[in-house]
Amino acid sequence: MPMKRLVLSLILALLTWVSATTRAEALSCTASMVSPVVFSGLDILTGGSVDASSTLSVTCTVNSLDGLVGSLLTITICPNIGQGSGGSSSGVRRLASGGNLLNYNIFQDSNRTVPWGHASFPALGTVPAMTLQVTVPPLLQTNQASVSRDVYFRLAGSQQTAPPGTYQSNFTGSPDTTISIGLGLLGCAGLLSQSTTADFIVRAVIDKNCTVTTQSVNFGSVGFLSSNIDQSGQVRVTCTLSTGYSVGLGVGAFTPTTRRMTRSSSFIVYGLYRDNGRSQGWGDTAGTMPTGTGTGLTQNYTVYGRVPPQATPPAGTYNDTVAVTVTY
Structure with missing residues (x-):
């Protein structure tokens, strides 16, 4: 009798294994x-x-x-x-x-x-x-x-x-x-x-990319334009890593150092420069623009402005809008 029970157990185990195999083969995902x-x-x-x-x-x-x-x-x-x-x-x-x-x-x-x-x-x-x-x-x-x-x-x-x-x-x-x-x-x-x-x-x-923000050049309130009036602003450039770029300041019909702030038909001549000594005009053509290579972080450029001595126009607020162009 013990031997018969052993054989029966083996047969049941075999049947269970076959059933499991059949179920696994019947499913595919x-x-x-x-x-x-x-x-x-x-x-x-x-x-x-x-x-x-x-x-x-x-x-x-x-x-x-x-x-x-x-x-x-x-x-x-x-x-x-x-x-x-x-x-x-x-x-x-x-x-x-x-x-x-x-x-x-x-x-x-x-x-x-x-x-x-x-x-x-x-x-x-x-x-x-x-x-x-x-x-x-x-x-x-x-x-x-x-x-x-x-x-x-x-x-x-x-x-x-x-x-x-x-x-x-x-x-x-x-x-x-x-x-x-x-x-x-x-x-x-x-x-x-x-x-x-x-x-x-x-x-x-x-993709290669650059962004730019600015801080205006404000010459403040002055009287007679009998001597140099110097102020500065900033151009802040952010470009992707290793991206070469140049920063141009539009001049319109003038030159980097003979720009005009206007009020009605009157104007004040001024210049924008790349250096503190006001000897390198900042424009929008080759040789007049600073260049750089992006780091992914903001890089600051100081804009040096100067109003040279000239005949003083009528009192009032004079301004000019300058287009900043980053080429990359």
Whole structure:
């Protein structure tokens, strides 16, 4: 009798294993990121963060399972997203352009507060679970069901010194996108688990760019124009790293040192200069403009103004508007 019980136990174990194998083979799933992940409208000089999003879609197909036709099958999906080809550091993912890097991350929520991680890279964050249910079809038939979840991306701010270029991270196969799939209560960790992948690319393009702000040159209130009146202002230029540029001050119909402030038909002659000694006029042609190379940070240029001695026109407020042009 003891020997018969042993043989029976072996037969039951074998039948259970065959049933598990049949269920695993009857389930197949595919996954994809339904839209490209591109940080569009990126102006790195503003220093602000930039957001993007996509949707992860998973579709599962179920064939007929012996003895389970018509039953509702629960499928658990655990989408692991790794660090990508750009790598990561201290839980922050990177986009790469040659040896240059940009920081970004992937999140589970629209507020970008809960990082989306990978079981093999716990520093990146946790792995959310997705579930779907599908009815087991009759023999020789299939049923299909899909589930999707939004995926949120954020390019970190305060990266103004990153040089222009195309930055990218590729998520290709395992372990970058390991979409674990399982049946029933055991979920992704169960005996019937399998996996698929969802390849995608994250990209950001930094174009050459410059911005400019100014501080006016105010000569103040004066009486007779019998001697030099000197004042200064500023031009503040911010250009992307390694971007060469020049800064021109428009002269209109005049020269850099014979500009005119006007009031009705009266005028006052003045000049704008690149140097404190007021010997190098500042205009908008080659040889009269300062040049520089961007650092990603603001670079200041002092505008030296002078009203030379001249006949004093009628009293009043005289002004001129000068166009500042940054060419890069």
